[in-house]
Amino acid sequence: MNRTPENDAGPLRRMCWIFPDRESTRTGAMWKHYFWDLYEEVAEQQGMRWTRHSPDAVTVDGSVRGAPRVYVDDELVSPHDTLFVTALYSLPYQSMDIFNQYALYAVLEEAGFYLPFPPKVSLIGNDKLATLLHLHDSPVPPIPSIRIGSGRDVGKHLYEVALAKMTYPAIVKPAGWCGGGGINLARSSEDIRGLASLAQGGDTTLVVQPYLGDGTVDYRVYVIDGKPHAVLKRTPEDGSPVANASRGGTMEFAEIPAELAEATAYFAERLPIPFFCVDFLHDGEQFWFSELEPDGVIAPDLDDPDRTIQRGITQARFTAYRDAHAKWWANSTAGDVR
Numbered sequence: 001m002n003r004t005p006e007n008d009a010g011p012l013r014r015m016c017w018i019f020p021d022r023e024s025t026r027t028g029a030m031w032k033h034y035f036w037d038l039y040e041e042v043a044e045q046q047g048m049r050w051t052r053h054s055p056d057a058v059t060v061d062g063s064v065r066g067a068p069r070v071y072v073d074d075e076l077v078s079p080h081d082t083l084f085v086t087a088l089y090s091l092p093y094q095s096m097d098i099f100n101q102y103a104l105y106a107v108l109e110e111a112g113f114y115l116p117f118p119p120k121v122s123l124i125g126n127d128k129l130a131t132l133l134h135l136h137d138s139p140v141p142p143i144p145s146i147r148i149g150s151g152r153d154v155g156k157h158l159y160e161v162a163l164a165k166m167t168y169p170a171i172v173k174p175a176g177w178c179g180g181g182g183i184n185l186a187r188s189s190e191d192i193r194g195l196a197s198l199a200q201g202g203d204t205t206l207v208v209q210p211y212l213g214d215g216t217v218d219y220r221v222y223v224i225d226g227k228p229h230a231v232l233k234r235t236p237e238d239g240s241p242v243a244n245a246s247r248g249g250t251m252e253f254a255e256i257p258a259e260l261a262e263a264t265a266y267f268a269e270r271l272p273i274p275f276f277c278v279d280f281l282h283d284g285e286q287f288w289f290s291e292l293e294p295d296g297v298i299a300p301d302l303d304d305p306d307r308t309i310q311r312g313i314t315q316a317r318f319t320a321y322r323d324a325h326a327k328w329w330a331n332s333t334a335g336d337v338r
Helices: 025-045 090-112 119-126 126-136 158-164 189-198 258-270 306-332
Strands: 014-018 049-053 058-061 069-072 073-075 082-085 146-148 170-174 184-186 208-212 218-223 227-236 250-254 274-283 287-293
Touching: 014 025, 025 049, 025 306, 049 184, 058 090, 058 258, 082 250, 090 119, 090 274, 119 126, 119 208, 119 287, 126 287, 146 158, 184 189, 208 227, 218 306, 227 258, 227 287, 227 306
Parallel strands: 014 049, 014 082
Antiparallel strands: 058 069, 069 073, 146 208, 170 184, 170 208, 218 227, 218 274, 227 250, 274 287
16 A cells, blocks of 8 residues: 555554444443453553444445545544454354455455454354364364354255264354353264254354363454463363353453463464464363464453453453554564655
8 A cells, every 4th residue: 555644654543343333232231341441541642543433334446546544433544543352243243244344354454454354263163163273283272163154945954965974062152152152962872963953044054063071161262463361271160161250150360271371382372463362272171272262352350340361361362462563563564655
């Protein structure tokens, strides 16, 4: 992209989070209390603005060859002082936004903006099997997974050719959702047939995995600048196969297990981005690599009114964004032919 006086090199001053604007009144208020207000506050402390926008808030004027102009609402933004957080969101009520999100990410990248989550990484992180295939040689073994579609022929059970060796009970969950939504325990292939037929109603792709057993604990490692920064330990409620807080699980920040700390170097090499989360499951005997979350929730430490840990992770994340943007911009301008 051609450089002009209006986008000469300068510090990062704005982070625009692209997020489908479809939250309910209750959920929107919860997100604002636990996350959005904190993000704005931490960004302001670092001399930046944090703002949240739906995909349709971004307008791109590409009428001048080699000099695109990008507006957020009606405000002109430029690559030297603005980055876009572009992790893909695909919960059921956001499904109509998936294409608009992903297409916008590609446009912003081609327009010369720095994206902490490039479109490919966002897509790999959104589909659970794409994640496990991309990181198949992880030092922590990936949990065995089978991905099945749920289209018009789901009643023909053609996917069962891949389930012949599946053991039961098994976990069945959407390939691209988050927060524990849609996760079920199937005790037979007949249960999978029923769940697949329900998924057909929303054209939802599923992942089938062996169930690791009652009491399986989830460890989320927050990776910042390639190093493990914190670990959130999530323990399921009695009788639940899911450790997410939305399903009754309990959360606590804990010490980083040595095995996971050592494994972080592998993930950082394969994912050279400033911030991401990796989820691991522990079945009582060993760890399993479960999921990648490019924009994983930084959970609040609810016992602390100052939310010190959540605030600290957010501060480190935003600092990493600023430093990565500065390095990217320096390399970009150094390679520019004027």
